[in-house]
Amino acid sequence: MARHPSDEEQLEAVKRWWQENGRSIIIGLILGAGAVGGWWGWGAWQERAAVDAANAYADFMAPANQGEYETAVRRGELVLENHGRSLYATMAALQLGALHMQEGDPAAAAESLRWAADNADSEAMRSLARLRLARALAADGQHETALEKLDNGGAYAGQMAELRADILLELEREDEARSAYRAALNHDDISPTQRELIQIKLDDLGSGA
Incomplete structure (x- = not known):
């Protein structure tokens, strides 16, 4: 018949097991608790960062909406500097581009819009930034560089x-312009009013050779 250990023998076995393994268990529990705490800490940090970015963007938009150009530019640049990985930074860069264009400074607009095109998280935002960047470059006389920013796809094709x-x-490249106007009419992001204007441009160009 198999012998069952006594209570004292079982207790001694538990003590020996704890002496051999207890330290590693405690360390494991501490590390596990630290990992859980770290996860919650990271989530809290992300939430604070999002709130800070939103507040900074609101501080930027207040003077922007009031036409206070210099103050708006300073605050907008702070959003890019301090919250560059947030969606608010991309929106601020796009808005900075619009402000610079309104002030007749397409070179400054291009700088802000280039930042947005390079750093936006979504393809739709990058496409919008490239579209506005091309407009700013064209307004600055950089026509060939502007053409390089215009791709054939995306939400703003x-x-x-x-x-x-x-x-x-x-650039007086009328045949290419005619083809591009016709291509524009094939895309859904063109509004009815835009379609009418594009058709007028096509009619002015004539049918070509």
Whole structure:
């Protein structure tokens, strides 16, 4: 018959097991608790960062909406500097581009919009930034560089095609402009009003050779 250990023998076995393994168990529990705490700490940090970015963007938009250009630019640049990995930074860069264009400074607008095109998280935001960047570059006389920013796809493909045509027309490349206007009409992001304007441009160009 198998012998069952006595209570004292079982207790001594538990003591020996604890002496051999207790330290590693405690360390494991501490590390596990630290990992859980670290996860919650990271989540709290992300939440604080998002709130700080939102507040900084609101501080930027207040003077922007009031037409206080210099104050808005300073605060907008702080959003990019301090919250560059947030969506608010991309929105601030796009808005800075618009402010600079309103002030007649396409070179400064291009700088802000280039930042947005390089750092935006979503393809739609990058496409919008490239579209506005191309407009700023064209306004600054950099037509060829502007054309390089206009791709054939994305959420703003039709507007890009129209802008490409406008730039080509300025460069007196009428056949290419005509083709680009026609391409613009094939995209869904062109509004009914835009379609009418594009058709007028096409009619002015004529049918070509």
